[in-house]
Amino acid sequence: MSKPSKKTVGSSKRRLNRWVLAIGFIVIVPTVFLFAKSFSFDKEFIESPLLGKPAPDFTLTDLDGNAISLSSLRGKPVVLNFWASYCAPCVTEHPTFTAAAEFYQDQVQFLGVIYQDTEPRIEAFNQQFGAWGPTLIDPGGKAAIAYGIYGPPETFFIDREGVIRLKVISAVHPRLMKETLDALL
């Protein structure tokens, strides 16, 4: 707390109070500067601490009851997509995944993980749009927590050695999909 009260009587003074000026500018300039910078911050983007780390392993069953474990897919790049039937970008990116799954067929493994959704709704979604790969059930959302999901859709690109190379928040752009997978192959 700055006490700007000066013990001066009378009103003939017209001098600049340097203290006020200094304190004012020390507060204002950095604050305004930071605000100006903050306009360019991406509110959605939170960098994943998992980048460059081994992808957390899991064994989950898909909608047909087949158990799939991530570690058994070692040697092949994996695209791991957390999604839900209620999210709009999930619908947007669906054709990208369908096309990519067809294009890369055996070279890349595409896996979907259900994020906080019910199986009937997911099945209805798959029936309407077609499934591009196995859809894994994540009971208790443990996989979502292990991958640090903030909200669907989020996509992880995992290389042949099982290391996470890229995380995409929201819909994956087709070009990004292709460039990333070509680099991983």
Added chain:
Amino acid sequence: MYSTLGQAFVLIALTCCAIGAPVGFAAGATRSEAGGKWVMRLAFGFAASMLAANLVMVAALLAHDFSVAYVAQVGSTATPTIITVVSLWSALEGSILLWGLILGGYIVAFAVLQRRGHRDYMAYALATALLIGAFFTFLIAGAANPFRAVPGPLLTEGPGPNPLLQNHLLMIIHPPMLYLGYVGMTIPFAMSVAALLRGQLGPTWLLPLRNWLLVALGFLSAGIMLGGWWAYEVLGWGGYWAWDPVENASFLPWLTGIAALHSAIVQQRRGSLKAWTVVLVLISFLLTILGTFLTRSGVVNSVHSFTQTPIGPMFLGFLAVLSIGVVVLLALRIDTLATEGRASGMASRETAFLLNNLALVSIMFTVLVGTLYPIAAEYLRDVKVSVGEPFFNRFSVPLFLVLILLMGVGPALPWGASDWRTTRRVLVRPLPGALVGLGIVFAIGARSVPALIAGALFGYALVVTTDQALRPTRLRLKKGEGLPTAFVESTKRIPRRLGGYIVHLGVLVTFLAVTISSSLQTSSEAALNPGDEATVGSYTLRYLKGETREASHVTKQAAVLEITKNGRVVRNLEPTLNFYPGRREPLSTPAVRTTVTHDLYVTLMNTSRDGSIGIRAIITPAVVWVWIGVFMMVIGTVICLIPGSTRKGGSSSAEATELSAAEA
């Protein structure tokens, strides 16, 4: 048509401001009477055209004229009429338009009420207010123009306002209240700037300044409380305050405003702290602009913020220019507001006031730093960090305890110098109250140390506050007057005194209610099939049936629950999940049974196809007293604004008698 008409009024308003502000400053500098009259006229012109522009917008909303951009954004033929009217402030552009109207209203009220006897200050103050008006009108005319004509073929239907607005009555009142508080800060600000420009701040200007500050703070308190209440009734998490950036933003000017109010009292009584009062008022206003910027630019993550818009940078520019202007003005003129320091002892009421200011400013600073730190961390460390409830509670709770301690100690201490014997006597006397307070909180079941301290401080401050509030009455009683006469007469002489202590009582009530409600919640969750029962505390909840209700703008899934307490059926509660078209996730509206002692709060978490539901039931004690306390603060504020009978005629000694009697 609406589009053209509306834009025309906005342009008139902008013209009034653009001419009025420079004319006003010039008139102030030259002490020109004719210039002063012109500023007044232009201020009225600004207010009138703002009113007209708002009416045009309401008419356009009611006419569902989707060629007007704002109507196309928030209008819908399916929305009920009342919601259509209030959708005026349901989105950014409309809310700024309303902002303009409120500012116009304040300026007119100020100009009319203070027109006599303040010629020295008036032109400067109006010019400053119009300068602020110019910025907002500029936004309305340009970047946030709600009257923009929608190009292309005419639409016949719109999406309707934000579902959160449609969900609850409180959301209709909360924003205007908050705006009244925010915008109201413009008047004390303008008055302080006028005082600085004039180089003096006499008691004739200080008193109205204090009153306008009170008006703004009253509305701000009500607005903040209604926001919390709304969150409690609608958001379904069972709390009312989450230290969300936007909540914090409304809290900051409240804190410094309260500090300014107290510092103004010292200035009035002792002649000191003049410059400090002005600094606090200026900061309070800057903080309202900061809050508006935070809410409307989307630079911080918050539930309440409007979506990101291009007006963010403009607001920042305004904030920057304004703060620099204020600092330069302060640096140039602050020394003209000399302190006439009068001797005071350490254990005096002045010290308590200073410490009160210190605690309030420290809370403000803590909240400000915590709210803005994530931006700094993102820039400097390139990492997103959160500063949340645990952080804010850790630092603000002790400071709030200090404030309540001061609320007890301060009024008990005499002004000026005092000897230690007196000090000890007045401070020891209310101690039994502290014991009672401690006992009550302990008996209710609180065991945490802060809660117990809070209880003791509450009891202590309560004793002092009621004692002080009734002291003039008691003195009159001793002189032999009857109780009603004594009370009415002493209140009539200085309503401010009673009002102030009612505000303090309100603060104490809210403080205790917050303490109890936050430390003694019990909750339980259950999955129920029709006919199943769940218990929480002494309540039994029986799931009767699920219902689906269609309304014009919403589909509600309701769960009908029969509530039994101690074997007696109390009532049914119907928490709902509301599905709005165009929104995927439902909003959960809790059902609340409010009683004097506690609330039963039930939310519907989910519904399944097989007919089962998931519910969460929370029992929170004393919640209703949080609102009641704030309501008391508002009532007290209104009483403070009643002019005392001493102001008329020459009996100024009556107030002095009354005041000095109160010190005894």
Added chain:
Amino acid sequence: MLCSRHLRQSATWTWLLVIGATFLPGALVAQDAAPGGLGVVRQIGKPESPTRSGEQLEQITEEVSAKLRCPVCQGMSVADSPSASARAMKDEIEELLAQGYSPAQVNQYFESTYGEFVLLDPKRQGLNWLIWLAPGVIFFGGLAGVIVVMRSRAQDPPVDEDGDLDAYLDRVRARVGTHSTRE
């Protein structure tokens, strides 16, 4: 780093694997995946404390989840949020605490997957010290200021008032002043 494995189906399996995992050297978690065992491998290490249950577990779960951010909400904690994601997180927190992981380990685990953003209470390190120290600096700095001001005020002889305070106030002062010194 040692890894344990969570099995939804059988607690015995969990224990066997926890014990097994402690003897496995590397971080190659994938190789100890048991056929048919469902679940997710957490990179969290070994529990540091004894297992918890009952009221103690409930209380510590509340405490820990009040300090973690609900990922799908805006600034709300896991403890407060009614959302499904937050409830899943709360269950996970409870499970880990029940197994004997310390609150610090749980925080560390969530930070390792979600990043520092998930911690509602900023970590006490580096630049973050700024906000941890700022409230104290401002309060105690201000306190020192108040003491200095009051001291000097108390020693100053009363300064003559200039003309802009009216007679009424002077009278108030006079009465109040005499009164309180008399007491």
